Amino acid sequence: MSIDDPLPISLRVLRENVLRHAGHPAVKRGHLEAARTGRTGLEIPFFPARVLLQDYTGVPAFVDLAAMRDAVAAAGGDPLQVNPLVPVQIVVDHSLVVEEFGHPGARRRNVELEHRRNAERYRFLRWVQQAFRNTVVVPPGGGIVHQVNIEQLAEVVTSRDGVTFPDTVLGADSHTTMVNALGVLGWGVGGIEAEAALLGEPVFLRLPRVIGVRLTGALREGCTATDLVLTLTRLLRTRDTVGAFVEFHGPGLAGLPVPDRATIANMSPEFGSTCAYFPIDDQTLGYLRLTGRAESHVRMVESYARGAGLWSEPDGHLAYAEELVVDLGDVRPSVAGPSRPQDLVEVSRVRETLPAAGDDDRLPHGAVAIAAITSCTNTANPGLMVAAGLLARNAVRRGLRPHPWVKTTLAPGSPVVVDYLDRAGLTEHLDRLGFHLVGFGCTTCIGNSGPLAAGVEPGRQPLAAVLSGNRNFEGRINPDVSHSFLASPPLVVAYALAGTVDIDLTSEPLGTGPDGGPVYLRDLWPSADEVARVVGGSVRPQDYVAAAATARDGDAHWQRLPRGDGALFAWDPDSRYVRRSPFADEAGEASSGPRDIVDARVLAVLGDTVTTDHITPSGQIPPDSPAGRYLRAHGVAVPDFNSYGSRRGNHEVAVRATFANRRLRNRLADRAGGWTRDLLSGEILPIHDAAEHYAAAGVPLVVLAGLHYGTGSSRDWAAKGTRLLGVRAVLAGSFERIHRANLIGMGVLPLQFRPGDSVDALGLTGTETITIRGLDAITEESWPATLRVQAQTRVFEVLVRLETAQEAAQYRHAGIIPYVLRRRWLGDSGRPA
Numbered sequence: 001m002s003i004d005d006p007l008p009i010s011l012r013v014l015r016e017n018v019l020r021h022a023g024h025p026a027v028k029r030g031h032l033e034a035a036r037t038g039r040t041g042l043e044i045p046f047f048p049a050r051v052l053l054q055d056y057t058g059v060p061a062f063v064d065l066a067a068m069r070d071a072v073a074a075a076g077g078d079p080l081q082v083n084p085l086v087p088v089q090i091v092v093d094h095s096l097v098v099e100e101f102g103h104p105g106a107r108r109r110n111v112e113l114e115h116r117r118n119a120e121r122y123r124f125l126r127w128v129q130q131a132f133r134n135t136v137v138v139p140p141g142g143g144i145v146h147q148v149n150i151e152q153l154a155e156v157v158t159s160r161d162g163v164t165f166p167d168t169v170l171g172a173d174s175h176t177t178m179v180n181a182l183g184v185l186g187w188g189v190g191g192i193e194a195e196a197a198l199l200g201e202p203v204f205l206r207l208p209r210v211i212g213v214r215l216t217g218a219l220r221e222g223c224t225a226t227d228l229v230l231t232l233t234r235l236l237r238t239r240d241t242v243g244a245f246v247e248f249h250g251p252g253l254a255g256l257p258v259p260d261r262a263t264i265a266n267m268s269p270e271f272g273s274t275c276a277y278f279p280i281d282d283q284t285l286g287y288l289r290l291t292g293r294a295e296s297h298v299r300m301v302e303s304y305a306r307g308a309g310l311w312s313e314p315d316g317h318l319a320y321a322e323e324l325v326v327d328l329g330d331v332r333p334s335v336a337g338p339s340r341p342q343d344l345v346e347v348s349r350v351r352e353t354l355p356a357a358g359d360d361d362r363l364p365h366g367a368v369a370i371a372a373i374t375s376c377t378n379t380a381n382p383g384l385m386v387a388a389g390l391l392a393r394n395a396v397r398r399g400l401r402p403h404p405w406v407k408t409t410l411a412p413g414s415p416v417v418v419d420y421l422d423r424a425g426l427t428e429h430l431d432r433l434g435f436h437l438v439g440f441g442c443t444t445c446i447g448n449s450g451p452l453a454a455g456v457e458p459g460r461q462p463l464a465a466v467l468s469g470n471r472n473f474e475g476r477i478n479p480d481v482s483h484s485f486l487a488s489p490p491l492v493v494a495y496a497l498a499g500t501v502d503i504d505l506t507s508e509p510l511g512t513g514p515d516g517g518p519v520y521l522r523d524l525w526p527s528a529d530e531v532a533r534v535v536g537g538s539v540r541p542q543d544y545v546a547a548a549a550t551a552r553d554g555d556a557h558w559q560r561l562p563r564g565d566g567a568l569f570a571w572d573p574d575s576r577y578v579r580r581s582p583f584a585d586e587a588g589e590a591s592s593g594p595r596d597i598v599d600a601r602v603l604a605v606l607g608d609t610v611t612t613d614h615i616t617p618s619g620q621i622p623p624d625s626p627a628g629r630y631l632r633a634h635g636v637a638v639p640d641f642n643s644y645g646s647r648r649g650n651h652e653v654a655v656r657a658t659f660a661n662r663r664l665r666n667r668l669a670d671r672a673g674g675w676t677r678d679l680l681s682g683e684i685l686p687i688h689d690a691a692e693h694y695a696a697a698g699v700p701l702v703v704l705a706g707l708h709y710g711t712g713s714s715r716d717w718a719a720k721g722t723r724l725l726g727v728r729a730v731l732a733g734s735f736e737r738i739h740r741a742n743l744i745g746m747g748v749l750p751l752q753f754r755p756g757d758s759v760d761a762l763g764l765t766g767t768e769t770i771t772i773r774g775l776d777a778i779t780e781e782s783w784p785a786t787l788r789v790q791a792q793t794r795v796f797e798v799l800v801r802l803e804t805a806q807e808a809a810q811y812r813h814a815g816i817i818p819y820v821l822r823r824r825w826l827g828d829s830g831r832p833a
Helices: 009-020 029-037 055-074 106-117 119-131 145-153 174-182 191-198 225-237 251-255 258-266 282-290 295-307 347-353 382-397 415-423 427-432 489-498 528-538 541-550 626-633 651-657 687-696 716-724 737-745 805-812 816-826
Strands: 043-046 050-054 088-091 135-138 157-160 163-166 168-171 185-188 203-206 210-216 245-249 275-277 322-327 334-336 344-346 367-374 407-411 463-467 483-486 597-605 675-677 684-686 701-704 727-732 749-753 770-772 786-791 794-800
Touching: 009 029, 009 043, 009 163, 009 185, 009 245, 009 275, 029 043, 050 055, 050 145, 050 191, 055 088, 055 119, 055 191, 055 716, 055 816, 088 145, 106 119, 119 135, 145 168, 145 174, 145 258, 145 541, 157 295, 163 295, 168 174, 168 191, 174 185, 174 258, 174 275, 174 282, 185 275, 191 203, 191 716, 191 737, 191 816, 203 805, 210 225, 210 251, 225 258, 225 322, 225 334, 225 344, 225 382, 251 282, 258 275, 258 282, 258 382, 282 295, 282 541, 334 347, 344 347, 367 489, 382 415, 382 427, 382 489, 382 528, 415 427, 415 528, 415 541, 463 489, 597 687, 597 727, 626 651, 626 687, 651 716, 675 687, 684 687, 716 727, 716 737, 737 749, 737 805, 805 816
Parallel strands: 050 088, 050 168, 088 135, 168 185, 210 245, 210 322, 245 275, 367 407, 367 463, 463 483, 597 701, 701 727, 727 749
Antiparallel strands: 043 203, 157 163, 334 344, 334 483, 597 770, 675 684, 749 794, 770 786, 786 794
């Protein structure tokens, strides 16, 4: 490795990956040359060292694998052949709902409810543990997947079969990028793409632009890593980072510890970038030691990184496509909201995001209904968690308490957080303010916030949530909360005390002390020196070692579950959580290729920035929704509905959840929510009901949308549900990276309006019939750059958003699952070779 190598370090990892697999049939000579040059836009295969799943993605993925075993067995093959071919790790962390809060028994009660509601899913995962090779399941209570990843699972450099190479990972969750903080290259993909990867299929990508971010200076007193990441999110969102790698370097790295880097890397999806990479350096080694990794392993990481050219070059002159300079000293205390993570707001101006006050005096204007210290983004950072505890201590000493309408919750990403908060004497102060432990899991950030405090309901005044999470999309946090703000853990505590976001925390008091005097945020904020001293005295490697040693055992609830046996899963016909998925059914037939789309009708006309939460919500299931009606019809009581996300192992629920977000706006309907106009009857119907009517009539469907379609979580069911509704193509102004790939992986064709064209510019209303011909020209070797669309009398061209030969192959086979089955076990005829 030349010391003058100009290739960005993240691309060097890709180069090593391709060259190491030079003997693989998928690796062609052109791929090797592309990897050597790193030239943007050239295609390469990528072979991840492992695949990471959480339960919302892990259950559907292994339901598909179990169905694939059924398909192979039905075709006369050996189902035991169907196994992950690379290591897979599933961390069960997305099923905890905050039903109980504000009292010492909250965690125990929430865990009991979690296990009772999810027993069918958890029994399936217990079977997965014994049925599939190369699979590790971390049961509920072990922590949030991305925090568990950096604290326990990530090796940075790994050895396998006598070969040492960089640890790389693909995860079926957008925030897999958090591990980039350790110098581990990885990013989020759709669950169906993750399935292909775990079955040994390479992921093909075009070599990305690498944007260098040079960090200088240091954070000023009073600023946190959260303030920094929110500032970076706004900056990078304005620079068109979609599909790019972001690589950090510069002198500012030396003073930026891995937990701060993890806070930044976690929010790479909010930048729009594929990853946010921090090369290996002394901070990396220090974190490995802090979290209890063996010294021999730490030395191997350093030796390999230096020898392979993967060691940080903070002052090197690497060939970045673009370089930005960020002075850490310019960062100011801030939050993001009220509905997008890139909308940076200085704390002095948060009230300006609120609408005018209404005539309603039950609650203050902008009342904080939820104050949640939650998510991997910030709870992986001891400095931020200790700062929240110290601010709580100072508030208790000044006699402050949260207001009764504020739901206060603490859901750390790792049991280690409780260890060091206890050791520092801070847990009791958080408890005094109502921030009792509610469990270890991804809760408020994904919509599992649970009910609001008793008597709190939306009125004429907007309700607000303040959370230490990474996503605050409209309708995501809680259906009754209209304004959601991302903030650091200490600011979450501060807003809980204030009770409203209609306040300038820099100049107005949070409350009044027992002496009648005002108490300001500046009176409570701990100094950076104090935070560092407490962290240094309370965070210990042995706590991480102990957590890792017991993480895979599970609690008593988990251990009481039957493990199951046999190569094939015994599907329960009465289960409303886990049902055999239909996606492998087509694999037993010969591949026929795609058909033209003729006289399709439009299911929905959507605007800009439609997120995967709009397409497939993950929160609570309303009783009057299509999914709710389905569950009630099958005898499920409303209190046992659980969340949409928890029932994604049942395609009947998941398809009814598709486009069911209460805040979805479809121009074909005159009401918000998952409604559309059935163009065959003229009725306004739930989208699922209309889709069933179209299917019965043999009418294909399309969706029309604006810019940034599919922003947000790497939610495979946003594509799976779209497919099951009968949608053949999505025509959008632009696509977010992961969702575009997911659509292809389900046999749905992503088509993009040409520059200057849009639904409005073309005068489309959505009432037209849509015909798209020429799909038979899509082959694994080539495909047209554009296709012609006929919408009644209008004719226009759209861009075909297939980017690699593998994507074209998946589309031709109607999706990844039949493609992999035919490629590995059944052949194009649908029968074992």
